Amino acid sequence: MKNKTVATWLTFxxxxxxxxxxxxxxxxxxPGWLLPIPTALGLYGVERVQQFGQDDQWSWVLIxxxxxxxxxxxxxxxxxGLMAPEKWNARFNAQAAPExxxxxxxxxxxxxVAAALLVGTAVLMASLAFSFQRYFEYQIEEARKISQ
Structure with missing residues (x-):
């Protein structure tokens, strides 16, 4: 039997x-085997920032x-975590009773669920802020090169 609490925490x-x-x-x-690929690429981007600094263009694509x-x-x-028990059991415990x-x-x-909401939102906002900041800084640098 697949437990909803265990699955929620494993997912988080x-x-x-x-x-x-x-x-x-x-x-x-x-997909379970493919999921670590973007994770590893992102960690490689973090390593590139530590090695080459924040101006590394690959890092702001990979992070x-x-x-x-x-x-x-x-x-x-x-x-x-929010899935109804009947739906959970129908999907992952087909042989079990709905309740x-x-x-x-x-x-x-x-x-x-609360921890996933808190951390997931923070990580998403930080990722968006990092990528947009790097993109706009790059655009400003390129505009300066053109104007000189």
Whole structure:
């Protein structure tokens, strides 16, 4: 039986590595294996910033991948946590009764949804701010080069 609380927390904490998809769908899930790719690229962008500084153009392209992946997993955790027990059990516990305990929303589920909402929103806003700031700074630098 797939537990909704476990899936919510796995999605929130281990989502960028695809852990929730393996828990819910098994190791044959292709998106679960592909999910770590944007996470790794984003982490590579963070490493490039530390190595080359903030003016590295590849870093401001790669870092938002990490942020968007974390934000998407937080949104998925919210969707899982707020899913009705009947729908959860029909989708992930087809052999169980519609009101089976695995699909019930508990306090740990609510706390996981609240944490995902808080962290996911912060990461999304930070990713957008970082990428737009870098883009506009680049545009200003290019405009200065043209005007001289």
């Amino acid at each position: 904490l281990g989502g960028p590595l695809g852990l929730h998809r393996f828990y819910l769908r098994g190791f044959g899930d292709l 938002p991948l990490l942020g968007f992946t974390i934000a998407a997993c937080a949104l998925t955790a919210i969707v899982y 089976a305990p695995a699909g019930q929303t508990r306090w740990l589920t609510v706390i996981g």
